[in-house]
Amino acid sequence: xxxxxxxxxxxxxxxxxxxxxxxxxxxxxxxxxxxxxxxxxxxxxxxxxxxxxxxxxxxxxxxxxxxxxxxxxxxxxxxxxxxxxxxxxxxxxxxxxxxxxxxxxxxxxxxxxxxxxxxxxxxxxxxxxxxxxxxxxxxxxxxxxxxxxxxxxxxxxxxxxxxxxxxxxxxxxxxxxxxxxxxxxxxxxxxxxxxxxxxxxxxxxxxxxxxxxxxxxxxxxxxxxxxxxxxxxxxxxxxxxxxxxxxxxxxxxxxxxxxxxxxxxxxxxxxxxxxxxxxxxxxxxxxxxxxxxxxxxxxxxxxxxxxxxxxxxxxxxxxxxxxxxxxxxxxxxxxxxxxxxxxxxxxxxxxxxxxxxxxxxxxxxxxxxxxxxxxxxxxxxxxxxxxxxxxxxxxxxxxxxxxxxxxxxxxxxxxxxxxxxxxxxxxxxxxxxxxxxxxxxxxxxxxxxxxxxxxxxxxxxxxxxxxxxxxxxxxxxxxxxxxxxxxxxx
Numbered sequence: 001x002x003x004x005x006x007x008x009x010x011x012x013x014x015x016x017x018x019x020x021x022x023x024x025x026x027x028x029x030x031x032x033x034x035x036x037x038x039x040x041x042x043x044x045x046x047x048x049x050x051x052x053x054x055x056x057x058x059x060x061x062x063x064x065x066x067x068x069x070x071x072x073x074x075x076x077x078x079x080x081x082x083x084x085x086x087x088x089x090x091x092x093x094x095x096x097x098x099x100x101x102x103x104x105x106x107x108x109x110x111x112x113x114x115x116x117x118x119x120x121x122x123x124x125x126x127x128x129x130x131x132x133x134x135x136x137x138x139x140x141x142x143x144x145x146x147x148x149x150x151x152x153x154x155x156x157x158x159x160x161x162x163x164x165x166x167x168x169x170x171x172x173x174x175x176x177x178x179x180x181x182x183x184x185x186x187x188x189x190x191x192x193x194x195x196x197x198x199x200x201x202x203x204x205x206x207x208x209x210x211x212x213x214x215x216x217x218x219x220x221x222x223x224x225x226x227x228x229x230x231x232x233x234x235x236x237x238x239x240x241x242x243x244x245x246x247x248x249x250x251x252x253x254x255x256x257x258x259x260x261x262x263x264x265x266x267x268x269x270x271x272x273x274x275x276x277x278x279x280x281x282x283x284x285x286x287x288x289x290x291x292x293x294x295x296x297x298x299x300x301x302x303x304x305x306x307x308x309x310x311x312x313x314x315x316x317x318x319x320x321x322x323x324x325x326x327x328x329x330x331x332x333x334x335x336x337x338x339x340x341x342x343x344x345x346x347x348x349x350x351x352x353x354x355x356x357x358x359x360x361x362x363x364x365x366x367x368x369x370x371x372x373x374x375x376x377x378x379x380x381x382x383x384x385x386x387x388x389x390x391x392x393x394x395x396x397x398x399x400x401x402x403x404x405x406x407x408x409x410x411x412x413x414x415x416x417x418x419x420x421x422x423x424x425x426x427x428x429x430x431x432x433x434x435x436x437x438x439x440x441x442x443x444x445x446x447x448x449x450x451x452x453x454x455x456x457x458x459x460x461x462x463x464x465x466x467x468x469x470x471x472x473x474x475x476x477x478x479x480x481x482x483x484x485x486x487x488x489x490x
Contacts, residue, residue, distance in 0.1 A: 203231075443472070
């Protein structure tokens, strides 16, 4: 686009407002503009950022975890071996990734794209000798009724090697996202959903003729275009649609951009207001030509603005309800001052990722293991008083011993983790009052519903980071002692 071009583009104006749903019924007008439909972007799909990967998603605990995550608004990716079977169990609205933890070649970094946490609920299948029956509940409650046996993969391949494989691919991914950071947008693995979130907002909305776009190339988002000062214009930008639900970054210090620029000065806007043209919180940053940089934007240093005019009496940003983000190249700085690094014409800013930084360390890998994993072979153990899995550990292929080895692979991985060791799992419905303990001595039972709910609680619980604990249901609420603050780190 040349600098002296001055013809305003009504088609782009309508496309912009339509994409950002500024006027919901404006779509009919777009159809009247020749050629406008060819370049229109139709917004579809969920707008939440960040994914929770659930392994063992079709199992008794895993399917409950998936359901609860989705009901709470999380974006979920289910790691399954059989997609058709998984659809029958989980429904058609769940994102599936076909892989097998016992086959490391099927566990790729593509599987980890945008993942902020892993919940591993995998386990070998144990059933009574001769097959399952309606009386299985008697065995699950610890009654010596059936002789159990392993069906399918061995405990070594699932509980140890499989968990270790999953831990290793997660460790590679999380090495790029420190535990005190929250990944907001990962442009190195852009999903179709991510591509639909971002769109251009140029000075065409003010009568100008600048033009920009966001492309996804070279494992980055490329914000590029041409800025013109014709028609009193002079800015180009890309912005997200309103995030649903809004992003809660209240526990973080600010936003970190990983960028490679062209030597120009850009702005980042963060909005808590869902209005199209409301208050924004702005931060200007300089780039070095063709050089990768980490740009730290402290919430405390943001400037409240309305159309590049500072708002002196505006409150500090409420980081608990971030509605949208925007990147801009503008002729203006603030209050009529000019951007000292601005020149009209072409520009390019590559963005690799956007993260929140400076938060409390949260678990990134939650492993559902089992109480009793350290008891086989422990001196002084009275096997007659132990649950069936402890008594029959050797007959069951060393199931608890291999679970312990799986736990150890996670502890030594460097990933912030939580290891949950439930006592005997039951099919009772509802959330029970729980008792936490450490040292692997308690006995009892707990419902799968309660463990699934506990997995969700752990996701946002800094005090559960790098701890291992046993859990059982308590009959009396008065005796329940489920307190993360009382847990000691491993």
